[in-house]
Amino acid sequence: MTQTEGLFNRLANPTRFMSIAAAILPWLTGVTVILFAVGLYLTFFVAPPDYQQGETVKIMFIHVPAAWLAMMGYSLIAVSSIGSLIWRHPLADVSAKTAAPIGAVFTFLALVTGSLWGKPMWGTYWVWDARLTSVLVLLFLYLGLIALWQSIEEPSRAGRAAAILALVGFVNVPIIKFSVDWWNTLHQPASVARLDGPAIHSSILTPLLVMAAAFTCLFFVLHLKAMTTEILRRRVEALRMTQVARAAAE
């Protein structure tokens, strides 16, 4: 074993990761709860109605963070995939696998809240708005990744196959966004309210940022917890194998 491999193995040591995660998680959970409390207070008791959207701007405070996490989750999977393909980092596999369902849930929430915002603003639940459409395609990319993970039983093979797919998808996300924008300008009926206002006043921006921070912290709490669980799951699998091997040897 070369020296660099040794270094990576030390960094990748799952036991060390478990103890770091166990130390961080309570603090991060506390921060998440506080941020949510502050964010919800600002949303419902402080933030004024928007002059254009009225009170429905409150939906933006959960829609925008969910949409941001949908993108960040996929980027996180792509970065982990590079780690898993190039360095065969065992934690990168675990990180990519556990981020996929969490990211997919936030993508789903971005779509649902966007649609509930659209009904009063646009008059219909679904508009083939460029943003909604690209987020919908992003959800399909997530579902493909999850399905691929579930179809391949052997974890290391599943990890690398999913990593290849995730990177191909990551290269495609901007291309899909660009083509949907193009398609939308060809078909878009003029003058609908956009999901993003031109300039956001600070009374709206502050709750939005606090909620975004709260959602982001929640994502990482869930991701860290899911990663430690995935490591436990692999230990259980390994123990079961030794158990079977011992029973066979006796």
Next chain:
Amino acid sequence: MMGNLGEHAAFIVAAYAIVAIVLAGLIAWVTLDARSQARLLAELEAKGVSRRSARKGRKRQASEAAE
């Protein structure tokens, strides 16, 4: 202010309710999964299947996969 969400109150409440329910479900799923894996591991270790041999087993698997 709370209690006066304008004419579209139903949509705002629905959006927050759905987000709350779905996130609660996600949190519950992650927590329950963590507990059940921890319990399974504890049971196996109580039966005397040691971690050390398991670690060797994992390493062997990893090196086989790398080949």
Next chain:
Amino acid sequence: MSAFWALVRRDLRLAWREGGAISTTLGFYLVVVAILPLGLGPDLNLLARIAPGVLWVALLLSALLSVDRIFHNDHEDGALELLALGPLPLELIVVAKALAHWISTGIPLVLAAPVLALLLNLPAEAFGVLLLTMATGTPATSFLGALGAALTLGLRRGGLLLSLLILPLFVPVLIFGVSAINAVIIGPSPFLPSYLILAALTLATLALTPFAAAAALRLNLQ
């Protein structure tokens, strides 16, 4: 390079011999296009307006139906492992097999499209553009399909999974293929930008997917 063309010729010969697969794909294309007016009503103006989109979507579905063949047989009988041991890098094997798929399936589908366009009352001036855009876009579908086939090789329900993985990646090709045809029929946007972007998408796909597909094949051959 001779090994590369030998592989292309071999795949084409195999595809020719088992001709059934191609006629099934063409039959599927015909049925999908023909069943749509039955759902939408026989209004020729409506059909003419949606014809480019319908022809493209049906073509993508038909191509998808046939791509899991690309590596399947060679994987089953072990020929793929032999090929991987041979002089040709795996990336070029992917290119050869995707190219053979495009020639044996993509081109017949493209040639069938104008005939089906008659059923949908596509305006006469659009037939040339239809052929041109489809001929430009289908290599991308064959190569993306090869990537999907490599990722799902040997899996249960591989075909269904392949559709879920690859259809979202077809979105840009679909959008620019249809918008290039629509530019000629309804305007007002010019034809050339859409067409050139479609061509660029195809070129980028041809350049990049072989590496990803070869990486996926290596996983299967270990």
